[in-house]
Amino acid sequence: MKELLKKLVSVFGPSGNEELIRESIINEIEGFADEIRTDVMGNLIAVKKGTGSKIMLAAHMDQIGLVVTFVDENGFLRFAPAGGFSVTDLINRKVIFKNGTVGVVSYESEIKEIKDITLNNLYIDIGAKDKDDALSRVNIGDAAVYYTPFAENGTRCTSCAMDNRASCALLIETLKNIQTCPHEVYFVFTVQEELGLRGATTAAYAIEPYAAIAVDVTDTGDTPKSLPMAVKLGAGPAVKVFDQSVMVHPAIKNLMKEKAEKYNIPYQMEVLKAGGTDSGAIALSKSGVPTGCLSIPCRYIHSDSEMVDISDMENGAKLLLNILQDGIKIDK
Incomplete structure (x- = not known):
């Protein structure tokens, strides 16, 4: 799991530019799925065929990015955020473009206090001599x-991009290790989650799953003087209850808890006050889909140094495997 994660976080794949990470995931899962396809949005869909009901598992493969909007006469780049960035997380951080060009994000020197800096005051310095x-x-x-x-x-x-390559790694390991399952399972690596759950919206509409589980990272409350939150690194994957995109279907939430307890898998309960995941879009697809979310605890989300514990990912994969192999039956 660790080596797979190390590989995935190094692959370029901002929202709307997921081609390279999609190819990397395809290389990992070839031979383990009965069908692999890419839809018109760019979602990667790997199917384990079966005669039972359709189950959708989703993890977004895009990462937050910066899009160049203007180049001044001295060669400095202005940009727009593609995803959620904070000013303090960006200052003096290195960034890389698809072609390998590396730059540093900094701010206009006339700004004296960091608290006064906005995204409009930032620029990327790629060491250019001038605009040309x-x-x-x-x-x-x-x-x-x-x-x-x-x-x-x-x-x-x-590393950067733990959000959400950690979940992609978890889904890949689940796909590789699944044996028997009473369902037809759709492993969906979605695009443009950071821009508004866009890939999950169209994928769920097309698949029409019986039930779904999204996998994503979530905040923790285990750092000094952090906002109180009952999630910490190393205590197991988190079963989501609620976030700003979804109120998890109680049958899926309870199923995840029951399977964790049955198989002695450590788990935590998650209530996220801000943010959302692909589960929000999937749950509202067509006439509605019973949807849950399995979360990987992660410190410093949307920074260049996101931190996870491999044991949480490994236990998350175990939980998903047991849920799939035992079967999902929902009393709607």
Whole structure:
């Protein structure tokens, strides 16, 4: 799991530009799915065929990015955020473009207090001599992502793009290890989640699943003076109750808890006050889909140094496997 995660977080894949990460995932799952296809939105759909009801598992493969909007005469790049960024997380961070060009995000020097900086005061410095030099390396509309190395300390791993490559790794491991299952299972690696759950919206509409589980990262409450939250690293995957996109279907929530307890898998309960996941879009598809969400605890979300615990991912994969192999029956 750790080596797979290390590989996935290094692949370029901001929202709307998921081609490289999609190909990387395809290379991992070839031979393990009965069917692999890409839909018109760019979602990657891997199917384990069966005669039972359709179950959809979703993990978004896009990451937050910065899109170039303007290049000034001195070669500095202005940008728009593609996803949720905070100013403090961006200052003096390295970013990389698809072609390998590396830059540093900084801010206008006339701003004296960090609290006064807005996204409009930031720029990307790619070391260009002037506008023409900059435009020989990047173009208007090109996207960049955080550029940080993968690091590990025991089971704790830090990198950019843990949101949501950690969940992609979890789904890949589930697909590779599933044996018998009374369902037809759709493993969907979605696009443009960071721009509003767009890929999950169209994928769920087309698949029409009987039930669904999204997998994503979630915040923790285990750092000094953090906002109180009953989720911490290393205590197991979290069973979502509620976030700003979804009130989880009680049957799916209870099923996840019951299976965790049956198979002695550690788990936590998650109530997220802000943010959302693909589960929100899937739950509202067509006439509605009973939908749950399995969350991987993650510190420093949407920064260049997101931190997860591999044991939470491994236990999450165990939980999904047991849920699928035992079968899902919903009393709607």
